[in-house]
Amino acid sequence: MQRSGAKVILLMAGFLLAGGAARADDAIEAKAKVCAGCHGEQGIPMQKVIPVIWGQNAGYLFYQLRDFKSGARKNDLMSPIAANLDQADLLPLAQYFSKLKWPNLGQPPAPDDVAKAAQTAAASVGCPGCHLDHFQGDGTTARLAGQNHDYLLKTMNDFRDGTRGNNPGMSDLMKATSPDNMQALATYLAGLQIDAYINQGQ
Numbered sequence: 001m002q003r004s005g006a007k008v009i010l011l012m013a014g015f016l017l018a019g020g021a022a023r024a025d026d027a028i029e030a031k032a033k034v035c036a037g038c039h040g041e042q043g044i045p046m047q048k049v050i051p052v053i054w055g056q057n058a059g060y061l062f063y064q065l066r067d068f069k070s071g072a073r074k075n076d077l078m079s080p081i082a083a084n085l086d087q088a089d090l091l092p093l094a095q096y097f098s099k100l101k102w103p104n105l106g107q108p109p110a111p112d113d114v115a116k117a118a119q120t121a122a123a124s125v126g127c128p129g130c131h132l133d134h135f136q137g138d139g140t141t142a143r144l145a146g147q148n149h150d151y152l153l154k155t156m157n158d159f160r161d162g163t164r165g166n167n168p169g170m171s172d173l174m175k176a177t178s179p180d181n182m183q184a185l186a187t188y189l190a191g192l193q194i195d196a197y198i199n200q201g202q
């Protein structure tokens with residue numbers, strides 16, 4: 001009698017926990033709706049200078065939300081959004097977007113000469129040492145492959161001139177990269193769309 005009573009209580013606790021988790025997911029999904037206004041209903045950003053966040057690495061997304069909220073990274077469009085988010089929602093939002101499928105923006109592969117210039121520049125600075133061989137990144141390091149071309153170029157320039165000041169290491173690397181090589185890197189990285197290294201969503 002006592003044992004079956006304990007079982008019922010355990011079962012009930014299980015239902016309550018499952019229900020609580022589902023409600024938390026619903027709440028995050030509702031909060032994520034505002035993001036679609038700029039980052040896109042299907043993960044394709046509304047403007048070329050807005051980054052893809054669907055399928056981006058969770059640790060990286062979390063760091064950016066944290067940095068926009070603290071003011072370590074600033075942007076006229078994104079900072080006010082982050083300011084209005086609850087601190088406790090940053091990690092769940094990062095995890096939510098990281099699980100969605102990275103979209104194909106249909107950007108063409110770089111022409112051979114541009115790809116060669118980009119690969120040479122990448123090798124000399126050692127980009128793959130952190131962003132990995134297929135520029136898929138990992139954890140708190142950003143995926144670059146298939147990212148919006150104009151955003152890539154803008155954010156590399158922002159690192160270079162200090163407009164984006166949340167990672168001094170990346171700023172130093174961009175200062176060591178010529179503007180021509182930065183152009184080549186943006187075209188090359190934007191055109192990488194290798195299915196095997198793309199988060200297919202869950």
Ligand code: HEC
Nearest residue numbers: 034035037038049050051053061064065075077078081093
């Ligand atoms: C009004 C437009 C707008 C809305 C709404 C918006 N964002 Fe953004 N977001 C941007 C722009 C623009 C950038 C790029 C900022 C820059 O160039 O530094 C950005 C950048 C980001 C980044 C950094 C990505 C990277 O690759 O570095 C993350 C993460 C992000 N947004 C998450 C969100 C989330 C989560 C929401 C919803 C809660 C949201 N954004 C809503 C415009 C918006």
Ligand code: HEC
Nearest residue numbers: 063122125126127130140141142152155166167170173185
């Ligand atoms: C020592 C490790 C390291 C190396 C080497 C490195 N990166 Fe990064 N990179 C990072 C990290 C970490 C971030 C995330 C920074 C942050 O949190 O804001 C980043 C961010 C970026 C971003 C911003 C992505 C986004 O979505 O906004 C771009 C673009 C980028 N790196 C390009 C490059 C290129 C091109 C090279 C080579 C020329 C390079 N990186 C070399 C570690 C590195």
